[in-house]
Amino acid sequence: QGNYSVLDPLGMPELYINCEATLDQNVVVDVDTCGRGSMTRTFTVTTPGLSGSCQQEITLVHVSDFVVEFPKDSTFYCGTLPLETGEPIIHNADIERIQVSYTQQQFNTVPDACYKIQRTWKVINTCVTGAEADQEVMELPENQLGLPFPDCDLDGDGDCDGKTYRDSWTASQMPGFAQATQQYGPDTDPDLNPWDGVLTHLQIYKVIDEVEPFFVNGCSVPEYVIPFPDCEATVTLPTPEIEECSNYDLLTQIKIDGVWKDGPGPHFGLEPGVYDVKYTAYDNCNHVSHCNTTLTVINPPPVAKCKSSLTVELILQTCSVTVFASDLDDGSTDNCLNPLFFSFTPQVGDISLTFEECDIGSEPVNLYVIDKYGQVDVCSSTITIQQPSGGVCDCFASVQGIVKTETGAPIRFAEVAVESSSGNNQTHVTDGTGNYYFDLQPGDAVTLTASKDINPANGVTTFDLVLIAKHILNVNFLDSPYKIIAADANGSGTVTTFDLVELRKLILNITTELPVPSWRMIPESFVFPDPTNPWASPIDTAIYIPSVSQNYTGQNFIGVKIGDVNNSADPLNLSGHGTDDRSATDTLVLTAKQTLLPGNRIRVDVYPESKEILTIQYGLTYDTTSFRIDSLVPIFYAGDTGFGYNEQVPGQVKTSWFSESAYPVLYNENVPLYRLYFTRKGGISLNQAVLTLEPSLMVIEVSNGQGDFLALQLLTEFASNATAFLELDTPNPNPFGNQARISGRMPGAGDVLLYIYDTRGRVTALKKTFSGDGEFQFTVDAGDTPSPGKYFFSIRTEYGNENGVLIRQ
Secondary structure, eight states: OOOGGGGGGGOOOOOOOSSOOEEEEEEEEEEOTTSOEEEEEEEEEEETTEEEEEEEEEEEOOOOOOEEEOOOOEEEETTSOSOOOOOOEEESOTTOOEEEEEEEEEESOBTTBSEEEEEEEEEEETTTSTTSOOOOSOOOOGGGSOOOTTTTOTTOSSSOOTTEEETTOOSSOOOOGGGTTOSSSSOOSSSSSSOOOEEEEEEEEEEEOOSOOEEEEEEOOOOEEOOTTOSSEEEOOOOOOEEOSSOEEEEEEEEETTEEEESSOOEEEEOSEEEEEEEEEEETTSOEEEEEEEEEEEOOOOBOOBOSEEEEEOBTTTTEEEEEGGGGBSOOBOSSOSOOEEESSSSTTOOEEEEEGGGOEEEEEEEEEEOTTOOEEEEEEEEEEEOOTTOOOOOOEEEEEEEEETTSOBOTTOEEEEEETTSOOEEEEOOTTOEEEEEEOTTOOEEEEEEOOOOTTTTOOHHHHHHHHHHHTTSSOOSSHHHHHHHOTTOSSSOOHHHHHHHHHHHTTSOSOOSSOSEEEEETTOOOSSTTOGGGSOOOOOEEESOOOSEEOOOOEEEEETTOSSSOSOTTOOSSSOOOOOOEEEEEEEEEEEEEETTTEEEEEEEOOSOEESEEEEEEEOOTTTEEEEEEEESTTTTOOSEEOOTTSTTEEEEEEEOTTSSOEEOOTTSOSEEEEEEEOSOOOTTOOSOEEOTTTSOOEEEOTTSOEEEEEEEEEEOOOOSSOOEEOOOBSSSBSSEEEEEEEOSSOEEEEEEEEOTTSOEEEEEEEEESSSEEEEEEEGGGSSSSEEEEEEEEETTEEEEEEEEEO
16 A cells, blocks of 8 residues: 555665665565465665666465364253354454355254254365365364463463364474475375365254244234135135244144145135134144134125115005115125125115105115125115105004013003194003004104003012012012012102012002002113113103104003012903912911800911911901901911901901011911901801801912912811810010010919920920919010020910910010
8 A cells, every 4th residue: 555664674775875865665566365476676776867776576475374263062942042053263364265164964863852963164265275175184173282271272262172273283283384385284285385274173062942832923814805806715824933943844724614624725715704724833852832813714895886866656556665775776896796685774684665655755775785795885875755646645644552561461451642742632542462553643743651550459469579578688689670660569769668568458458559550651662771770760651753754663662560570460451360370289288276265256276287388378258147357366477467357348367478588487387377266146056167268359379488389278177165265365565675475364273384485496485383363474585585586485274275476576
């Protein structure tokens, strides 16, 4: 580059002159890329009037002194990628022409690894290899040259190892600059240098693979859209990216027509749909990974094209006309040249509309164009209906519907009323079909209501009470909003024990009406926002149509029979009590034990069988010409009001009882349900039964805890005449809190024993007293009954025994 000072160490001319002179230098360089060649230095001396010159020839030789540190042998564990196997590091190679290559061989059966790679590195300096780059000298690594440290540290890394070499160096020959022009030795080719220019080294690395092949980004397959005009797809599945430090094989499968097909494809003839795709990767170390996905083949939806409008006339004979959806098509197309279906709704079958006289005018419609795969496109049009040529069709609008129960049974005797904005108000009472129909003026705004208020007891039984009680106690909720509304007997918008009181009075005929109408009518279209709380928002009571412009059908009402929560009411009112079909699986026998008392009085104790009972209702009758009822004393039913008689309706005794805990109660055959006292009016037979079971008085209903219904039978037993007998008063108070009194009388003096025991028969208290005049009284404290609940008691005397029930609150 014109800086000749670097050549000064090679000498400068010595001048012997006694005058001023200038010395100039020119260098001609002839050197190749390996640093071989020559340089000619020409020096020129100039003095006033004289000049002279001389030349210096410099010969440059190449010294192949490059050193290579090859990568070490290593063991790798899969999971750390990429595998850093290393590359040769080359030193002193500023003017060398270096080429680096390697060959390798993999061994898959290795005792201590998954596989092994033997990699043979080859580094060539083409400046000294000659015509053929063959290895003529087997160099030794720096730790085998026999040199002391640090002379053996050829790469200057601070050690002498077995993977660092210098060109053509062995333990016996180490050619350097002094041998640069030596033709032979240690190499054997006839070039003018001692180096062969080739270094080789065997590197071994092993891979321990304990990791399954990993699908880096999963294996999702893009959707395939069938191009025009094809109807089927030809798909080649993509190859997912897999991370694996050893070689692996990939099995690609797709499920077509229920059969797994191997290979990425191409797969031909795929119709639109979703196909299962499975990728399985196997590595050399017997590890397997699976990745499952799907391929979705999509057929583009059709393109709907409608006529902007269509005008048709009514047919005079019928005053109607049918328009087909295909009449509106104006060249709709599909990607696949398959037939298209035309419909007025997204459903394929709605292919036509029928218009009548009340439809005269223009009406916007949608045309749905559907392909064979169910894909839909829609466009809009207008259909204009005109009067028929040569005639006129007059329009009369109508509204019709059905009044029915929640289960779909028609309701008879429902009164449907319509209020019209034109004053055309009408009413209609439904027949056995539940249907109603009104002719109205077109354009009228109308409000429809429905009502029914007859036979409040229809379908109301004691079993309804227990179902309502279970709902109140959160034991078993009523399963529809209509049943919950039916349970609201007092119209409070809630379901409470007050509703049970109202319904029980109705069942026992204490009252014949409820505080609310016997039926509540709700538009079928009304949707309860919260079905578990029907009163969460106001309940619609009417159907409103702002403008009657056509024949309105399906304007239905759902009728709810108040008190009937098991849908047993007779909606046709053909029977008095309901239509509940119950097949008895067992029989409960009641025994009326009659005892003739002094003064023409009769005591009747009604004993049950020992069975578990959940509900019971029945009616008894007696002959009012022969007997007068004096009193009814509850014993097993102590504290309950679910039975009795009405002096305004003589001759009847009714029972409606259910377990208020909503669980069955075990009847005690030794304790009467209740005791009745009658006075005889005439000289009747002593063996004449006072009470008769009468199914027509009220529905007989007995159920147990398993959901079974039982038949009921009443037997009568006649006891001996009692000229002197043990008489027991009703415990007072009963139920009790802290104390109760049990009193009575017997014909004479004597000991009186009081036993109190729980429902399991365990004695909780025993008391004894002596009565000199026959009158006796016991005080029962709370301590005599360990906890609140029902307890039985027994009075035992030499004149007889009496049993009863105590209720501890």
